[in-house]
Amino acid sequence: MTVLERDARPRIATAGPEVDHPGAHRAAVDLLTALGLDLSVEHLADTPRRMVDALVELTSPPEFELTTFPNDDEYDELVLVEDIPVRSLCEHHMLPFVGVAHVGYLPGERILGLSKFARMVDHHSRRPQTQERLTKRIADHLRRALEPRGVGVVIDAQHTCMSLRGARATGSRTLTSAMFGQLRDDARSRAEFLDLTRGRR
């Protein structure tokens, strides 16, 4: 699937899943049956389809247009969008991890439509992955699309693979960050970004 971008900026292609629906449905029937579920019970009869639909929904990045505008006012301070919902899937267990992303940048020649931060997070969230990779992907996308002076992304999430099962570390959160440009290299900008995002935790 492709993220559309205006201004003849490079189009960023991201692989959407090629889903074999009949194959996925057969596999879901086999898995649930092997786990001992009786799919002839009315409540469960349609469960394989629901299971496949849910997984496809969680792994289908929605397309969006990444609208940018000229930075006419030469705004040169931090723009930070906080508490953007993150709903993704851990690729090790195929269980959800959920939380929030804080995404900021120091504008250069272009600024980004504010809703596009949330669309970008949703787009990149919808695939099985690690939290580290998701964090980097969002930061990389912003860097390539906007060519800003700096980018910072913090994700604060809970992994159900370590809270509901396994270590059963209920309430434990994982924080990841990715920074580029002045938000990585300039101590004052970096401290401001981290102070502001820390205020949300």
Ligand SMILES: Nc1nc2c(ncn2[C@@H]2O[C@H](COP(=O)(O)OP(=O)(O)OP(=O)(O)O)[C@@H](O)[C@H]2O)c(=O)[nH]1
């Ligand atoms: N670095 C990283 N690890 C993750 C992420 N999501 C899940 N994991 C980890 O992936 C690891 C997989 O380890 P395994 O030992 O193969 O899996 P497991 O036997 O189910 O391990 P437990 O979860 O400890 O029961 C676990 O430690 C998970 O916590 C993520 O986003 N980033």
Ligand SMILES: [Zn+2]
């Ligand atoms: Zn996991």
